Amino acid sequence: MTADRPVLRDLLPAELRRSWVVDGTCPDLDLYSLFRARQIADLHRTAVLDAKGALCYTALDRKVRCLATGLRDLGIREGDVVGVQLPDNRNAVIADLALAALGAVALPFPVGRGILEAECLLRRAGAVAVIAAVEHRGLHHAADLLTLARALPALRHVVAVGPGSAPGGTVPWPDLMRRDPRGFVPARPDPDGAARILVSSGSEAEPKMIAYSHNALAGGRGNFLASLIPDAAPPRCLFLVPLASAFGSNGTAVTLARHGGTLVLLDRFSPEAAVRAVREHEPTHVLGVPTMVRMMLERLDVTGEPLPAPTALVLGGAPLDEATAAAAAKAFGCPVVNLYGSADGVNCHTGLADTVPPADAAGVVAGHPDPRVAEIRIADPETHAALPDGDIGEIISRGPMTPLCYVGAPELDARYRTPDGWVRTGDLGYLDADNVLHVVGRLKDIVIRGGANISPAEVERELRAHPQVRDVVCVGVPDPLMGERLAACVVVRGPQAPTLDALGVHLAARGLERRKHPERLLVVEEVPLTAAGKPDRIALRARLAADVPPVRHVLPEVPPLAQAG
Known part of the structure; x- marks a missing residue:
């Protein structure tokens, strides 16, 4: 490891990790080797369907080897971290597999993420290169990323992917894709070594980065999708969420490399494009967040035309309500699977047994934990000791999909991992007598807008730099479409209160992307405090509910990101 590259240490006991290889739970192969085996087994199976049409496994593999050759010529080596900021199309898949073939570690983050967040990710990960869209x-x-090169000594190359001309100083993607792939020899990285870094905004002021191994992706996460393929046939998966999200990590590594399936991709989500893709490509699995499906249901109500029924509609990234689940099951004509998961390393879902997932007093339940993916326990939040069935405590998780560690953040490892490797989710729940997981609340305070995690602490930090803001607390307010929206409760500095638009301009200037901007503004004389001296967020939510003005919609209604794992 170089001085600039963080050490990615596996926090699980080594003998436990290897036991999942011995019993066949994990394949013990790196992602590119798995993909290559799928390509050899079915040379002309369609791997990707995007705006350019169909791309078969053999054509995809040739492009992967071309890019891998070009990246190796740039000096990219095994263990190097390379950022990827591309829209959902074949180029994102090519980049993902080429980095796997080199034994490099991919750090994907979705298009639309601002320069402030990109700088944080690339710096903390010690990225040596980044592959990004021209426009x-x-x-x-x-x-924009090229401007970071001076501030990030480890960042040596920015690869620019068209359409459009590559900016001066960047490496044009076509130059790399013209390399002769015939002499390329892929690396053979340790299957228990790092393959990909997942990004989650979580509840921290800065985004969290979590390192996953080849086995955790293809094995643990691959077993999750396997449980939703009743006939074991290669799936055809329509991803409504970005491949660069935690939920989207079930794309290249799982759908292609593990299961030899087909990825159906949209450059960006719109309900019209998503409905059209279901009709044209007849996916076996549709993966998205509840907000996206609510938008699609509105379009279906207008047309009234039935959809070809998939095997499953898999919804995660935000709480799923009973009304949406029932309406989606009827419209799609298939089981709706409620997925409880995160980038941090937890996965539980309701499966295919019920067309509409079961519910309890708190809402839709999370389902039966699958030990081939992640074992789940309920623990005392302070001692981490296991609690009896029926007792509410913190949900903790450990299993084949458990990540290695947080990246460049030992304080997060100390906070969210127990000494024996269990992941602390910060969520509250219980296991009933039938071992069904029920999620009842959150220990950590985040706002989930359309499946995207927003850290109030991050937004508060930037808003406090506004000259008209003396203090601010950001909270989530319920919303029937997006699940939650962000409200800023501001104590004013000076005689005049800022407007919501002025706060948005300020946040944009400080590099905060629009998905994190508040959509409600509440001016308060002072921040109410709890008995412990902390901001009373419950009281502020009550104030916002009592005011009941219409929510100020300043952001697009398209969910930009899904974190579900």
Whole structure:
């Protein structure tokens, strides 16, 4: 390891990790070797369906080897971290597999993420290169990332992916794709070594990065999808969420490398495009967040035309309500699977047995934990001791999909991992007598807007730099479409209160992407405090509910990110 590269240490006992290889739970192969075996087994099976059409496994593999050759010529080596900021199309898949073939560690983050967050990710991960779009929906990621090169000594290359001309100083993607792949020899990295870094905004002021091994992705996460494929046939998965999200990590590594399936991709989500993709490509699995499906249901109500029934509609990233689940099951004509998961290393779902997932007084339940994916226990939040069935405590998780560690953040390892490797989710729940997981609340305070985690602490920190803001507390307010929206409760500095638009301009100038901007503004004389002296967020939510003005919609209604794992 170089001085700039964080050490990615496995926090699970080594003998436990190897036991899942011995019993066949994990394949004990790196991701590219798994993909290559799938390619050899069915040379002309369609691997990707995107706006350019179909791409078969053999054509995809050739492109992967071309890029891997070009990246190796740039000096990318096994263990190097490389960022990827591309829209959901074949290029994102090519980049993912090429990095796996080199034994490098991919750090994907979705298009639309601001330069402030990108700088934080690339710096803390010690990334030596980043592959980014020249232009996407008015944003110029490659040019923006090039400006970071001076501030990030480890960042040696920015690879610019068109359409559009590569900015001066970047490496044009076509130059790499023209390399001769015939002499390329793939690396053979340790299957228990790092393959990918998942990004979660979580409840921290800065985004969390979590390192996953080849076995944790293809094995643990691969077993999750396997449980939703009743006939073991290669799946055809429509991903409504970004491949660069935690939920999207079930794309290249799981759908292609583990199961030899087909990825159906949209450059960006819109309900019209998603409905059209279901009709045209007849996916076996549709993966998204509840907000996306609510939008699709609105379009289906207008047309009234039935959809070809998938095997499963898999919804995660935000709480699923009973009304949405029932309406989706009827409209899609298949079981709706409620997925409880996160980038941090937890996964539990309701499976295919019920068309509409069961519910309790708190809402839709999380389902039966699968030890081939992640064992789940309920623990005392302070001592981590296991609690009896029926007792409410913190949900903790450990299993084949458990990540290695947090990246460049030993304080997060200390906070969220127990000494024997269990992941602390910060969520409250209980296991009933039938071993069904029920999620009842959160220890940590985050706002989940359309499946995207927003850290109030991060937004508060930036808002406090506004000249008209003396103090601020950000809280989530319920919303029937997005699940939650962010409200800023502001104590004013000076005679005049800032407007919501002025706060948005300020946050944009400080590099905070629009998905994190508040959509409600409440001016208060002072921040109410609890008995412990902390901001009383419950009281502020009550104030917002009592005011009951219409929510100020300043952001697009398209969920930009899904964190579910």
